[in-house]
Amino acid sequence: MTRVIPFQRFLDEQRDVVWRFAVATVGRQEADDVFQETFLAAMSAFPRLRRDSNHRAWVLTIAHRKSLDHFRARKRRPDLPGDLPEQPHHDPELGDDPMWQHVRALPDKQRAAIALRFAADLDYAAIGKATGTSADAARKNVHEAMKTLRKELQPV
């Protein structure tokens, strides 16, 4: 058993989860930017990754940072609607849960926590690690996010 694995195998194994997370946080239109930047960063750090570590949690930690960068850059662009949810006709969702559009309008911590939980299927301990907080804080962020989303769902 070797200590490292070929990057192509890592890419094949993690591409779906990173893609789902990217779509969940920034939308299908711009998911590719986050996806490419995530794997580029993973590639340069890759020789330090061990075969027996949690590859999914590792790559999602990177994807989380890239997604945050993306939101920060977007806020700096005055011609774009900042953190408002994208309009459906700009963002064909291919049958995705329409709730994700509302997730994109949540505060950074809540958006990250809920996407890591439900788009990437990480547990709270891993979400805490990926976002630099605790499992409890991660659980609370998901809870708060769900509360907000439920309000959005209620008919006006």
Added chain:
Amino acid sequence: MKTLTPPSASGAAEAAARFAATAPADVVYAEIETPVGTLLAARTERGLARLAYEDYNGGLEQVLDALAERLSPRILERPAKLDDVRRELDEYFAGKRHDFDVPVDFSAVRGEFAKRLLQACARIPFGEVSSYRAMATAAGSPQAVRAAGNALGANPIPIVVPCHRVLRTGGALGGYAGGLERKQQLLRLEGIVS
């Protein structure tokens, strides 16, 4: 509402393909179909570092594991980068090419003796044969006949580095990194055996 359904993964395969086609890798590889079976061809920026028979060395995944360990784990599948290797192999098997022009990279080979031996082997011309003893001598250790056999058996770039042209003194086939049947097939192609 207890959970959200994950977005569809549709688009992920295309995104991964775009990444593999362009990202800076240390090793790129492709599978190549030939009359002696599917080969895994891998190259570094220095040249062709590996040509592996799919049914030897534990299979293609293990070949990639070994490359990750010996060269670099930054490995991506990028068939376009192996086009020249594929073309030269096609020409060789069609009888239209006697010498390979693709540069080779021996950096995955362990040991100076093995490196010298494979370099000497690479100089055996198409259609000619040598012996394990002659190879050991060419590598500077005339006594190391058995070690020469082992090093040739571990040749990471068969066909292009033509270890199939090395026979036992007296003409017996000896061994081969892809099985004796393939050695015979290559020798037949070159008109060495009928």
